[in-house]
Amino acid sequence: WHICARKMNDLADRPLIDVDWRRTLRLVASVAAQEAFPTRVIYGGHPIDGSYLFSFKSGEAPTDADGAQLEQALGRLIDGDLALARKTLPFGEVLAYFEEHGMDASVALLKTRVREQIEVVELAGSTRLRLFPLLGSTGALAEPRPSVRVVPEGILVVYKPNGPGGTFTPSSTLLASFADHRAWGRVHGAYSLGKLNALKGVGREVVDFNLHAEFRQEAKLAAIAEAIRARNEAASGPSHTVGVICIAGPTSSGKTTFATKLAMYLSNYGYHAVALSVDHYYLPLDEQPLYKLRQERADVDYDSIDAMDVPHLNEQLNALLRGEEVMTPVYDMKSGYRNAPGKALQLPATGKAILVLEGIHSLNPAYTSMVEPERLYKIYISPLSALQIDEANTLRTTDHRLLRRMCRDFLFRGYPAARTLSVWDNVRVGEHRWIFPHQDHVDFVMNSAMEYELRILKVYAEPLLSAVLPDDPTFRKAQELLELLHLVNAASSSTVPATSLLREFIGDGAFDCH
Numbered sequence: 001w002h003i004c005a006r007k008m009n010d011l012a013d014r015p016l017i018d019v020d021w022r023r024t025l026r027l028v029a030s031v032a033a034q035e036a037f038p039t040r041v042i043y044g045g046h047p048i049d050g051s052y053l054f055s056f057k058s059g060e061a062p063t064d065a066d067g068a069q070l071e072q073a074l075g076r077l078i079d080g081d082l083a084l085a086r087k088t089l090p091f092g093e094v095l096a097y098f099e100e101h102g103m104d105a106s107v108a109l110l111k112t113r114v115r116e117q118i119e120v121v122e123l124a125g126s127t128r129l130r131l132f133p134l135l136g137s138t139g140a141l142a143e144p145r146p147s148v149r150v151v152p153e154g155i156l157v158v159y160k161p162n163g164p165g166g167t168f169t170p171s172s173t174l175l176a177s178f179a180d181h182r183a184w185g186r187v188h189g190a191y192s193l194g195k196l197n198a199l200k201g202v203g204r205e206v207v208d209f210n211l212h213a214e215f216r217q218e219a220k221l222a223a224i225a226e227a228i229r230a231r232n233e234a235a236s237g238p239s240h241t242v243g244v245i246c247i248a249g250p251t252s253s254g255k256t257t258f259a260t261k262l263a264m265y266l267s268n269y270g271y272h273a274v275a276l277s278v279d280h281y282y283l284p285l286d287e288q289p290l291y292k293l294r295q296e297r298a299d300v301d302y303d304s305i306d307a308m309d310v311p312h313l314n315e316q317l318n319a320l321l322r323g324e325e326v327m328t329p330v331y332d333m334k335s336g337y338r339n340a341p342g343k344a345l346q347l348p349a350t351g352k353a354i355l356v357l358e359g360i361h362s363l364n365p366a367y368t369s370m371v372e373p374e375r376l377y378k379i380y381i382s383p384l385s386a387l388q389i390d391e392a393n394t395l396r397t398t399d400h401r402l403l404r405r406m407c408r409d410f411l412f413r414g415y416p417a418a419r420t421l422s423v424w425d426n427v428r429v430g431e432h433r434w435i436f437p438h439q440d441h442v443d444f445v446m447n448s449a450m451e452y453e454l455r456i457l458k459v460y461a462e463p464l465l466s467a468v469l470p471d472d473p474t475f476r477k478a479q480e481l482l483e484l485l486h487l488v489n490a491a492s493s494s495t496v497p498a499t500s501l502l503r504e505f506i507g508d509g510a511f512d513c514h
Contacts, residue, residue, distance in 0.1 A: 022159065023393075024084070024135040025146060026052055029157045030392035031126040032073035034101070037066070041102045042155070043391040046178045048170045050160025053153060053178060057102065062155050070155060071148035077124060078146075081139030085122040086130060094118040097127050105388045108194025113487055129390050131487075132480070153179045173380060173439045177447045182386035185451055188212055192388040193395070196451060197489040206452075210495045213450035217501060221258075224444050225265040228354075228377055235374075242377045243321045244355045245273070246362040248438070249381035250431040252401040252408070254448045254501040256513040258381055259358050261499070271352045276320075276345070278359035280329045281313045285336030297336065303430040305361050314370035320347050320355060321375060360430065363438035378442040383449035389487065395454065398428065399484065404453075404505040407460040411507050412514045417464035421474035448501055455491035460506055462490075 026045045033042040033054065044054030056062065091114065098106040106129055110118065119130040123138070135141075149156045149168065153175045161168045185191035190199060190209060199206045232241040247259055263273035282302065285291055289306050290299040301307060309329075316326045327342035347353035361367040363378050383404070387395040402424055409415035439445075462485050468478035496502055503509025 020133050020135050021140065023132045025141055025157065025159055026392045027121065027128055027134065028077055028138050028141060029054065029074055030128065031123050032077050033070055034126050035124065036069040036073040043105055043388055044154060045393045046386065048156060048174045050162055051156040051158040051168065051170060053156055055154035061152065062150050064150055067148045067150035067155055074146060074148065077138045078141045081137050082124060083137050084134055087122055088117050088119050091116055091118055094120060103391050105192040105194060106390045108192055108198060109390060109487065112194050112197035112489060128392060131389060131393060151175060171440055173445050177384045177445055178386050181384060181447055181449065184216065185386055190451060193487055196387065206491065207495050210452045213452055214497055214500055217450065220446055221261055221265045224262060225269060229269045238351055240374050242354060243375040244317060244357055244371060246368065246376055246378045247358040247381060248360060248362040248435055250401060250435055251427055252404040253381045253383060254504055255358050255381055257501045257504040257511055258446060258448060259356055260511050260513055263356060266354065271354050272348050272350060273354050273356050274347055275356045278357055280331040281309050282307055282331050283309045284338060303360060303434060305364060305366060308361065310367060314368060317368065317371050320345065323347065323349060360434050363442060379444045379446055380439045380442045381446040381448050384447045385449040385451060387451050399481065400449065403457045403461050406464060407457060408505040408514055410464055416467065417478060418468050418472050418474050421477050450502060453502055454488050456493050456496060456502065456506065458485045458488050458490045461485065
């Protein structure tokens with residue numbers, strides 16, 4: 001395991017410094033928790049907007065007094081401007097320390113990825129694994145000053161307020177999803193990367209764990225279909241039933257496979273789901289607001305809702321719900337204009353037809369503003385893994401999605417890893433602007449993460465990342481992902497069912513979705 005200690009002026013690239021700042025905060029918060037609660041183990045590091053979620057290993061709910069203790073301990077460490085001392089220690093010494101302090105995530109990781117010498121960080125008498133690049137001292141965290149907030153799901157270490165006057169409101173969607181997924185992992189004995197590595201590859205252990213993860217996905221699909229059926233049964237008439245399912249989520253969440261499978265689940269209740277491609281509802285080039293300013297095609301932001309013909313979409317949605325036939329647009333991205341006459345579409349006259357709308361703006365209330373709210377069923381989908389790496393770090397959702405996308409880009413588009421990495425930051429900008437603000441205003445949150453995935457994705461992604469050259473701008477990120485994958489025991493994809501959402505990214509699936 002490799003790490004580089006950094007000071008704030010070591011890098012000219014501020015975004016990279018910010019990543020190291022947040023990693024350092026997680027580690028220092030973990031050490032502060034050990035100081036504040038010497039007889040209780042705390043773990044977490046789940047990103048919740050501008051904060052990190054931690055919780056007690058015992059499952060006990062934190063009190064306001066617990067929050068105050070942690071904030072005081074964290075403040076003392078930051079004000080002390082203490083060095084994060086890098087050391088290399090014998091395996092047995094490090095293992096004994098973690099066992100003595102009940103840090104089972106670190107113990108499991110050490111036991112499944114054994115090395116004679118272990119690189120660690122020592123801070124204020126506490127020891128942590130050196131997993132990622134860090135800043136050089138705790139004083140670097142003084143600005144902005146982190147705070148602590150207690151919520152029912154655990155303790156939040158807040159570093160970026162998101163409300164007026166420096167207030168912070170955490171995403172209820174993320175809090176609930178992480179808590180739910182974390183509880184599932186503990187029930188099945190694989191809530192950390194080391195525990196996942198330890199699953200036996202012979203016999204039933206790995207196969208059964210993977211199937212449990214798959215069955216959990218299927219249960220959620222069944223729950224959505226049942227919720228829609230129940231809502232429609234309770235409706236006062238056909239004009240008040242669910243007519244449009246709106247699905248949105250960040251890239252590589254598995255939206256295509258999810259929508260396909262949901263349509264099949266709905267068919268078991270007699271519903272006929274019809275997909276409507278919203279990618280064709282762009283405004284013609286000469287009506288694009290940004291194009292009008294300079295007549296430059298490159299100025300058009302196709303991720304923006306302003307690039308969409310929202311009134312036309314709403315008119316056609318309502319017409320389809322009334323049973324009328326419409327000519328949906330066929331947009332030619334090369335020319336920037338629509339191809340006449342379009343494509344005819346009419347819902348089957350069964351009284352049980354539902355449109356499925358999947359796109360970046362599907363959850364934006366402005367996108368379907370002319371459709372009655374009772375006719376909409378909104379679903380947010382994202383892989384929100386709760387897998388602990390050690391006590392202070394979890395598998396980041398963004399890294400999880402990036403590995404999925406990298407595999408898909410190579411297998412189905414022939415793109416090298418460097419190309420996927422090079423566009424990733426721009427992709428995330430669009431997600432933060434157009435998707436995440438609406439994730440808490442939905443009918444259902446679909447967590448598409450399956451905790452066994454990382455072992456499968458490693459087989460595909462590791463050789464791709466190893467081919468990124470040192471002079472490539474994406475080299476550092478490639479190396480960080482390789483360091484993550486080095487902590488993972490690889491597994492064969494033979495245990496992945498053909499109907500799995502994961503097949504969208506590694507191929508050989510039952511659905512033509514990728």
